[in-house]
Amino acid sequence: xxxxxxxxxxxxxxxxxxxxxxxxxxxxxxxxxxxxxxxxxxxxxxxxxxxxxxxxxxxxxxxxxxxxxxxxxxxxxxxxxxxxxxxxxxxxxxxxxxxxxxxxxxxxxxxxxxxxxxxxxxxxxxxxxxxxxxxxxxxxxxxxxxxxxxxxxxxxxxxxxxxxxxxxxxxxxxxxxxxxxxxxxxxxxxxxxxxxxxxxxxxxxxxxxxxxxxxxxxxxxxxxxxxxxxxxxxxxxxxxxxxxxxxxxxxxxxxxxxxxxxxxxxx
Amino acid sequence: xxxxxxxxxxxxxxxxxxxxxxxxxxxxxxxxxxxxxxxxxxxxxxxxxxxxxxxxxxxxxxxxxxxxxxxxxxxxxxxxxxxxxxxxxxxxxxxxxxxxxxxxxxxxxxxxxxxxxxxxxxxxxxxxxxxxxxxxxxxxxxxxxxxxxxxxxxxxxxxxxxxxxxxxxxxxxxxxxxxxxxxxxxxxxxxxxxxxxxxxxxxxxxxxxxxxxxxxxxxxxxxxxxxxxxxxxxxxxxxxxxxxxxxxxxxxxxxxxxxxxxxxxxxxxxxxxxxxxxxxxxxxxxxxxxxxxxxxxxxxxxxxxxxxxxxxxxxxxxxxxxxxxxxxxxxxxxxxxxxxxxxxxxxxxxxxxxxxxxxxxxxxxxxxxxxxxxxxxxxxxxxxxxxxxxxxxxxxxxxxxxxxxxxxxxxxxxxxxxxxxxxxxxxxxxxxxxxxxxxxx
Numbered sequence: 001x002x003x004x005x006x007x008x009x010x011x012x013x014x015x016x017x018x019x020x021x022x023x024x025x026x027x028x029x030x031x032x033x034x035x036x037x038x039x040x041x042x043x044x045x046x047x048x049x050x051x052x053x054x055x056x057x058x059x060x061x062x063x064x065x066x067x068x069x070x071x072x073x074x075x076x077x078x079x080x081x082x083x084x085x086x087x088x089x090x091x092x093x094x095x096x097x098x099x100x101x102x103x104x105x106x107x108x109x110x111x112x113x114x115x116x117x118x119x120x121x122x123x124x125x126x127x128x129x130x131x132x133x134x135x136x137x138x139x140x141x142x143x144x145x146x147x148x149x150x151x152x153x154x155x156x157x158x159x160x161x162x163x164x165x166x167x168x169x170x171x172x173x174x175x176x177x178x179x180x181x182x183x184x185x186x187x188x189x190x191x192x193x194x195x196x197x198x199x200x201x202x203x204x205x206x207x208x209x210x211x212x213x214x215x216x217x218x219x220x221x222x223x224x225x226x227x228x229x230x231x232x233x234x235x236x237x238x239x240x241x242x243x244x245x246x247x248x249x250x251x252x253x254x255x256x257x258x259x260x261x262x263x264x265x266x267x
Numbered sequence: 268x269x270x271x272x273x274x275x276x277x278x279x280x281x282x283x284x285x286x287x288x289x290x291x292x293x294x295x296x297x298x299x300x301x302x303x304x305x306x307x308x309x310x311x312x313x314x315x316x317x318x319x320x321x322x323x324x325x326x327x328x329x330x331x332x333x334x335x336x337x338x339x340x341x342x343x344x345x346x347x348x349x350x351x352x353x354x355x356x357x358x359x360x361x362x363x364x365x366x367x368x369x370x371x372x373x374x375x376x377x378x379x380x381x382x383x384x385x386x387x388x389x390x391x392x393x394x395x396x397x398x399x400x401x402x403x404x405x406x407x408x409x410x411x412x413x414x415x416x417x418x419x420x421x422x423x424x425x426x427x428x429x430x431x432x433x434x435x436x437x438x439x440x441x442x443x444x445x446x447x448x449x450x451x452x453x454x455x456x457x458x459x460x461x462x463x464x465x466x467x468x469x470x471x472x473x474x475x476x477x478x479x480x481x482x483x484x485x486x487x488x489x490x491x492x493x494x495x496x497x498x499x500x501x502x503x504x505x506x507x508x509x510x511x512x513x514x515x516x517x518x519x520x521x522x523x524x525x526x527x528x529x530x531x532x533x534x535x536x537x538x539x540x541x542x543x544x545x546x547x548x549x550x551x552x553x554x555x556x557x558x559x560x561x562x563x564x565x566x567x568x569x570x571x572x573x574x575x576x577x578x579x580x581x582x583x584x585x586x587x588x589x590x591x592x593x594x595x596x597x598x599x600x601x602x603x604x605x606x607x608x609x610x611x612x613x614x615x616x617x618x619x620x621x622x623x624x625x626x627x628x629x630x631x632x633x634x635x636x637x638x639x640x641x642x643x644x645x646x647x648x649x650x651x652x653x654x655x656x657x658x659x660x661x662x663x664x665x666x667x668x669x670x671x672x673x674x675x676x677x678x679x680x681x682x683x684x685x686x687x688x689x690x691x692x693x694x695x696x697x698x699x700x701x702x703x704x705x706x707x708x
Contacts, residue, residue, distance in 0.1 A: 063499075071491065087495075087498070156505050156540060159504075
C-alpha cells in the first residue's frame, strides 16, 4: 500500500516532465482586497513574480477557502497552483514543479551559484515569513485591527471567532517551532534588518545589473520582491517592518524595478 | 391479605368483570428524588375502575406508564383491600412500589447503523431534577463511516394531559464525523440541535419532529489525489437549518412486515443565517401485502431532492445523495450507480429508487422452529436513477437473498445480485452482496 503510493508519486513526477505547462494553469489565493493577510500576500506575490519571470501563462482566481483547498505546506499553505492534474502549494514546491517541467529560470547558474542562491532564497523566505507572521499575530494592535477582521471576514458570526482563534493558535505554534514566539519586536526588527543587509550586499555584488545574479532574473529575485514589496505596500497600524525595509534604498529601488518590469507592464 | 387473588385461583371460572371494585387509595412508593406531581397521572385510570377486571388492567397500565416515565428501574404492583375506619367493603388500595434508577447509569453496546456496525458507550443521569429530565453523554465509534459524540438533555411531558401525544423536548450538543471514503472526503459536524417531537392522533397517527440545528461543518480531504470538484468544497462553513420529519407507520412489524404501509418524509431548509443554503426533501415509503402461503409482496420506494435557494452559492457536497448500495440499489457498490467526476463517485442532486420484493419464509422452516422466524428469503428487483426521473439513465438489478432479523429493529441481508442495466462509469456488484441496516428499499 505504502510503496504503491510512492510508486504512483514517482510516476506522477515522471509524467510531469513529459507534459508541457498547460495553458489553463490557475493560481488560487484568498480575496486580495478583503481577506488576504500580509504573509499570504507576500508569498502569493512571490509566486506570481516567479511565474511572470518564467513567462508562463496563468490565471489568478480568488476564493474564500483557498487555504483549505491547498494540499498543505510548511508555512502559509498559500498560494497553490493547479496545472493540469497537479496541485502544488507554496513557493519552493512550485519552483521545483516548474523546474521538472523544464521551463524554469535560473538554469544558467552553475551549481555553486545555484546552491548559493538556494541559501538566500530559504533565508529570505524564512526570515520574512516569520517576521510577517509575528507582526500579524503577536502584535496586539495589528492582530485586533487588521488580522482578525480580515481573517474572519469570510465567515459568518460566530464561526469567524472560532476561525480566528484556531488560526492564531496554529500560527503561534508555528512561530514556536521556529523559536520566534518569545522574541520582542526589537529582536524581530533586528533579524529583518540583518536579512535586508545581506540581500543588499548580494545585490551590490553586481552593481551594474538590476537583478541579484547578473542580468537575468532567478528565484531569489522573485521571493525577495514578493516579501519586500508586500511589506512596504501594506498599511498596518504598526509600520515597524515597512520602516525597516525602507531604510534600504537599494532594495526599494529593486522592488520598484521588478514591479515596473513585470506587473505594471501587464496592466 | 390478598383476598381477591385467592378467590381467583380457587374458582377459575369467576367472571372478574362482575366483581364490583373501586380504588380508594393509590400509593406510589420509592420516590426519592422524583416529585409527586410527576407520577400523579398513574393513578388517574385506576380510580375509574368499577370492577375487578378493570382494576387489574388499569394497574398493569399504571405499571407500564411508570416504566415509560423513565424514572424506575423496576415497578411492582400490590393490590390490597382497603383498611382503616373509612374503608368501604369493595374498596381496594393499590401500591405501586418502584425502585428508582441510580444517579448515574452507564452502558456499552453495539448498534446497527446504515450499512455499518458501531460501538456505543453511554453515560446518563436520569431524572435529574425529579420530573423526568435526563442528561446523557454518548459516544459511538463506527467501523466504516461515522463517529459521534453527543451530550443530550431531554425531557418528556408524559405526565401532562398530553400523554397520548407523547411530547418530548431535547437539546443536544454534538460532534459528528462522517467519512465518505468513496469520495475521499470527510465532514466534521460540530453544533447543537434542539428537537421537539409529538404524535398527532387524528385522523391517523403521525409522528412529527421539528428540529433546529446550528452547526459548523468542516469538509476535509482523505486522500492526496482528489478531483478538484471535491477539493473546492473544503473548509469550514456555518449551517443553520430547520428540519421537519413526519412518519406514518402502520406496519405490523418494522423488520419483516407482512402487511401495512410506512411513509417517512424528512424535509430540511438550510439558510437561516450561516453560509450554507439549500432545501432538501427525502421521502421513503414501503407497502406490504400478504399473499398465499406466508408469501408477502412488498413495494418500496425512495425519492430525494436537494435544491438551491436564492442564497445558495454552492450546494454542500455532504448533503448530496449517493446512489446505489446494498440498502438501496442492490447490485451496485455504495455510491456506485451515481455521477462520477474524474473517476470518483460523488453524490447527485436528485435520486430515486424502487424495489419490488417477494418475501417468503425459510423453506422447511418448521424444522428449525422458532429460529426460522428470524429468517426470510426474498426475490427482488430494484431500479433507480439520478438527476432525472425518466427511465433513460435508469440502473436496475435483480437477485435473490436471505435476510436475518436483528433485535426487532435491524436487518442483515445476504443477496446474490445480477445487475441488469448498468453504465460504464458504474461500480456494479455481480455476485454476493452484504447489507446491514434498518431502512431498506
